[in-house]
Amino acid sequence: MKDGAHWGAIPRAVPFFRPAGGGIMQAMTNSPASGETPVLALDQIVKEFPGVRALDGVQLALYPGEVTALIGENGAGKSTIVKILTGIYQPDGGDIRLDGAPVRFPTAQAAADAGVTAIHQETVLFDELSVAENIFLGHAPKGKFGLIDTARMKREARAILDGIGASMDVDVRLRDLGIASKHLVAISRALSIEARVVIMDEPTAALSQKEIEELYELVDQLKAQGKAILFISHKFDEIFRIADRYTVFRDGQFVAAGKMAEIDEAQLVQMMVGRAVDQIFPKRAARIGDEVLKVVGYSHPTEFEDINFSLKRGEILGFYGLVGAGRSEFMQSLIGITKPSKGVARVAGDIRVIRSPADAIDAGIVYVPEDRGKQGAITTMPIFQNVTLPSLGKTSKNGFIRLAEEFALAREYTQRLDLRAASLDTPVGSLSGGNQQKVVIAKWLATQPKVIILDEPTKGIDIGSKAAVHDFMSELAGQGLSVIMVSSEIPEILGMSDRVIVMREGRMVAELAGDDLTPETLVRHAAGIGSKGEAA
């Protein structure tokens, strides 16, 4: 149908750009709706992995002094194109042009030498090195005998940091800095290597509002210096705030490119998901039943104190708070990862002593952790083995594995979550973030729990997958599962929860429902601003 043609660079469904005079081959070098030439242009890029065509003839152009937003759902091919741009992957087809001349990036060093630098989601820096060493690692100024000229390196690092308004000490070790400062160091590093193309892969994912504003200013500075910026983000407000151009990918294919000024949010979402997203929070009114879980007086010597709540069948209970309020720490204690100093948990009326996640699974409480790659999934193992890991008792006989039953269980639950993968025996690590999250959720649903705890369930995944996770959460609650959702996103908390507990500095400071549940009350309680009477 619409993607029948694979032979040319004509973008399918491009709303605002038609190559003049049918110049198929020039469609790329003639920049859309502009006379200037791109610094870096990719055309007809193909990248295949066993069983999956991750990129299917995509194009992308980056212009000096402009921010191009790359938009697409998880699995659209955004990460793959970044890896091709930075020399980590080699494309199976297509060409890359730098200032119009064909280039290849056989290694990461080659890409860096060409002036392409990336600031990643999880910043790739070295915790044990100083700020100055991080900025100049690999290209430090050399002095006598080829040794590093430390004094000059520190001086230059200082100058770069001052240039972007960062005040941190150049001698301090990176591990002593917060995530926002680490981003500043990464940006300084990009500046130090005379980068011409800066790739920012979800740079704001872990930043506070104030830090995000500072980042925007930095992006403006980089633009003023004539750098071409590729900006990858799931947040539409920031795309509209800082991007000059957009490029949309879907399922590994190029969909559209153009100028931000000529498009609105609804059109972008439409292009990205291929359908209109009308309702973001599909919370259905579930029938709330009897008490399933009652937590009394849970305390920990350092992380949290005196947590009390009850959770009913079919209820979605939100936990809101600032980062560091002790929400995840409490949840991990509830499932037996850490030991509480006191406290009792009752599941369906019975006291359950939970000393390990295995005990928690027995009690019917499961936890989908925030850190997918480290705690949620075993990324080097196949999908089906991840799904069945906590349920091996069910798929085996007398401790012996029965492969057919394992595949059947994995198939059942991955299908319910609409997982997209080449096969069930591919490693989880080869999937996109949203699909990895689906595997982790499938794993826990397969244990048929009573209570599922979701810790930042939609962090770092795109709008389409977010909606799928929210949809599914409502469906589960409708089927009588009780859900605890830890989230720092106010719209998500408001849209999904029946009731919200706010935590601050390890304590419950409010329990909100109904009309009390507003963005203002949440923020006020979480930050401890003028909290008079605490709602019960």
Next chain:
Amino acid sequence: MSMADHRPRSIPDQLTTPLARALKSWESLLLVVAIGIFILNSFASPYFLNAWSLSDATFNFTEKAMIAFAMALLIVAGEIDLSVASIIALASTAMGVALQLGAGTPVLVLVGLGTGLLCGAFNGVLVTRFGLPSIVVTIGTMSLFRGISYIILGDGAFRGYPADFAWFGQGYVFWVISVEFVIFALLAVVYGVVLHKTNFGRAVYAVGNNATAALFSGIRVGRVKMILFLLTGLMSGLAAICLTSRLGSTRPSIGTGMELEVVTMVVLGGVNILGGSGSIPGVVIAAFVMGLVTFGLGLLNVPGIVMSIFIGLLLIGVIALPRLWAKLRRA
């Protein structure tokens, strides 16, 4: 890939058949190497292709392989035990002491296995309870266990093991099939089934690939590791019985350096030294490869030191060649 398609997609279980994967595996390559060495040996020495020669050749690997099976599981789980050869020394010494106290063969066997189990428990507790890295713990116990042997025996030796005790290391079950070889074959099957066909085996892989995620998934990580250290200790005790029986005496230097040969066997068998992957069939083939090489060189009167050079080169060669090959193909 129509955009309006919201039906659940059906995902195939596997893209490649198990046979296709087996053919491309490390184990197949290793099998080719084993056959190649077998053929070379039969050309190199007229004495090689003889049932008794081949039977003798198996003694080069049977005791090491017993330990290597348990070690393979331990390394897959991301841990290691370098004290195995010292456990042999301590277990053998303990048997010698029991012999002096008048113990018969059944008691000697229990003492050997019990000592191995205790040593494994000691390593396991240090690693799982106190969270110490196993490579450091077992380098420490490597000196500790053998040190105790030296204190007890000094320059001396225990001799005079009972005649029926000789059955383990010198006995034959049928014609040229030795007792040790039968133990080796049985253990190969048992460990193969445990690692590849049981929930415990799956837990071993899970722990080796990502211990944190395994813990979050309800695997009792500490218990899995403890069991593996106990098994490795037990197998070292068993190897001590066989070796002591074969030599007919105990000296504190018994089995010196064997831990490296065991680890070599495991790694040669395709087990990732960093944990997470590997198979028992691989270790079995690696045992034959090492046994054939040492025996073949022995027939050619190659001195022991040259043999260890050869084993070292073999290890580096088989590990490096596939990677070099992959690099060449990419370039």
